[in-house]
Amino acid sequence: MAIARFWRETPRRYNLGGSRCTNCRTVYFPPRSVCPTCSTHRQSIGKLEPFQLSGEGEVITYSVVHDAAEGFEMQVPYVVALVRTREGPTLTGQVVDVDPHTVRIGLKVRATFRKLREDGRAGVIHYGYKFAPADSGGAAPAPRGPRGTAPVAPGPGAGAARA
Amino acid sequence: MDAGIVSYGAYVPRYRITPEEIGKVWGTDGTAMGQGLNVHRKSVPAPDEDTITISTEALRTALLRGAIDPQELGAIYVGSESHPYAVKPTASVVAQAVGATPNLTAADFEFACKAGTAAIQTCLGLVASGMIRYGVAIGSDTSQGAPGDALEYSASAGGAALVIGRERVIAQVHRTLSYTTDTPDFWRREGQRYPSHGGRFTGEPAYFRHVGECARRIMEEVGTTPRDYAHVVFHQPNGKFPQRIGKQLGFTDEQMRYGLVTPYIGNTYSGAALLGLANVLDRAAPGQRILVVGYGSGAGSDAFDIETTDEIARFDRSYGLPVQEYLDQGIELNYATYAKYRGKIHMGGT
Numbered sequence: 352m353a354i355a356r357f358w359r360e361t362p363r364r365y366n367l368g369g370s371r372c373t374n375c376r377t378v379y380f381p382p383r384s385v386c387p388t389c390s391t392h393r394q395s396i397g398k399l400e401p402f403q404l405s406g407e408g409e410v411i412t413y414s415v416v417h418d419a420a421e422g423f424e425m426q427v428p429y430v431v432a433l434v435r436t437r438e439g440p441t442l443t444g445q446v447v448d449v450d451p452h453t454v455r456i457g458l459k460v461r462a463t464f465r466k467l468r469e470d471g472r473a474g475v476i477h478y479g480y481k482f483a484p485a486d487s488g489g490a491a492p493a494p495r496g497p498r499g500t501a502p503v504a505p506g507p508g509a510g511a512a513r514a
Numbered sequence: 515m516d517a518g519i520v521s522y523g524a525y526v527p528r529y530r531i532t533p534e535e536i537g538k539v540w541g542t543d544g545t546a547m548g549q550g551l552n553v554h555r556k557s558v559p560a561p562d563e564d565t566i567t568i569s570t571e572a573l574r575t576a577l578l579r580g581a582i583d584p585q586e587l588g589a590i591y592v593g594s595e596s597h598p599y600a601v602k603p604t605a606s607v608v609a610q611a612v613g614a615t616p617n618l619t620a621a622d623f624e625f626a627c628k629a630g631t632a633a634i635q636t637c638l639g640l641v642a643s644g645m646i647r648y649g650v651a652i653g654s655d656t657s658q659g660a661p662g663d664a665l666e667y668s669a670s671a672g673g674a675a676l677v678i679g680r681e682r683v684i685a686q687v688h689r690t691l692s693y694t695t696d697t698p699d700f701w702r703r704e705g706q707r708y709p710s711h712g713g714r715f716t717g718e719p720a721y722f723r724h725v726g727e728c729a730r731r732i733m734e735e736v737g738t739t740p741r742d743y744a745h746v747v748f749h750q751p752n753g754k755f756p757q758r759i760g761k762q763l764g765f766t767d768e769q770m771r772y773g774l775v776t777p778y779i780g781n782t783y784s785g786a787a788l789l790g791l792a793n794v795l796d797r798a799a800p801g802q803r804i805l806v807v808g809y810g811s812g813a814g815s816d817a818f819d820i821e822t823t824d825e826i827a828r829f830d831r832s833y834g835l836p837v838q839e840y841l842d843q844g845i846e847l848n849y850a851t852y853a854k855y856r857g858k859i860h861m862g863g864t
Contacts, residue, residue: 450845465567
């Protein structure tokens with residue numbers, strides 16, 4: 352993956368930085384700059400604020416992957432799940448620190464900070480969120496300070512929900 | 515000293531392996547090896563865990579527990595001998611991942627197993643001088659021993675983060691003192707995958723001399739004796755060395771009880787003394803005195819005379835897990851899976 356592309360996505364991948372429409376309170380991840388939920392999109396222009404997801408959620412569906420994507424060969428079999436976050440948006444992510452056979456729909460999970468992939472043995476290491484069972488320790492991302500801002504940028508396939 | 519511990523967090527990867535399982539592969543009596551080292555299980559990082567991820571998890575817990583705004587952090591120092599990059603800091607990734615960037619200083623520390631305690635000293639200086647409000651010292655490692663080497667029975671992964679400050683201090687640091695010499699007991703040359711060590715030379719002239727001298731000198735300077743401390747934490751490359759130095763100095767098993775975590779998770783290197791301290795802080799009552807003596811090969815010791823305050827009774831530990839749960843929990847691996855997770859299997863290609 353291009354260094355610049357991943358770097359631009361750092362606020363989302365590291366800290367679950369999304370956005371929230373101050374007009375209708377809908378939360379988006381990845382962040383959006385225009386709210387598609389508001390009856391006229393124009394109402395929402397300039398009204399989306401940075402919003403950090405808590406990282407808490409539950410598995411709504413999942414797959415156990417046996418034929419690994421490149422770079423994931425050492426982790427087979429591994430679980431990829433759709434996680435409905437507490438704030439509403441649905442995220443796709445790997446579920447780690449768990450026996451794949453024990454993953455069930457409804458499993459409570461929390462976001463954890465993990466290595467996502469490496470660009471070969473000499474390249475950049477990419478980090479970001481995955482999910483782990485909620486009782487397995489660690490902590491969700493710390494709340495952002497008043498000066499901590501997640502950039503708001505349009506993202507394809509944004510999950511949305513009211514919060 | 516006008517500075518102390520404001521908050522702390524610990525993180526240990528979930529996987530474990532026993533000395534018996536390792537011994538089966540190398541044709542040695544793993545049970546005897548485990549008993550000799552007083553290491554009964556060691557932690558193993560998942561393939562997607564490293565010093566950066568462990569440090570981040572520990573610091574996120576510390577920030578949530580202390581209700582600390584990450585933007586108030588003036589420094590993050592990560593001590594480790596397994597930084598994922600040779601050039602590019604661990605600390606800048608951790609700072610970004612906890613939301614502390616950009617108005618802070620950050621750097622990686624390296625001094626074998628005592629880089630984390632060196633980071634504490636640096637933060638104490640910056641905080642006490644008024645240069646920063648909060649400083650973060652992290653000790654974290656995913657250490658490796660060469661396959662079949664004695665180190666393989668103990669080298670593990672884990673870390674802890676301490677937030678140092680002057681407000682809402684849960685444990686005041688009265689004094690810190692170091693003892694440093696050029697002693698080649700353990701090293702890893704640039705480009706080498708696994709460390710080398712001097713065998714029995716790592717004992718008397720290295721660990722015992724430095725830890726013993728450092729502990730005696732700090733007690734002499736602050737005018738204390740072992741009886742004044744409720745808890746003592748030593749660097750713990752195995753479960754045996756800290757027990758022996760503790761007895762030599764006059765500490766009881768009860769004083770050493772909570773500061774000793776290596777028998778259950780192995781030697782977490784830069785994380786070891788800090789995880790022992792975190793386990794003590796999980797249980798400490800107000801007004802208890804704690805002696806911490808770290809050790810790093812090469813060689814040096816850092817000692818800290820610490821006393822818990824009334825604030826520790828109000829400290830919110832509801833985020834993250836107490837260290838005891840990391841000592842108790844775990845998913846046990848067989849050697850083959852452990853070798854795969856630790857990258858010990860040559861897969862071919864480049």
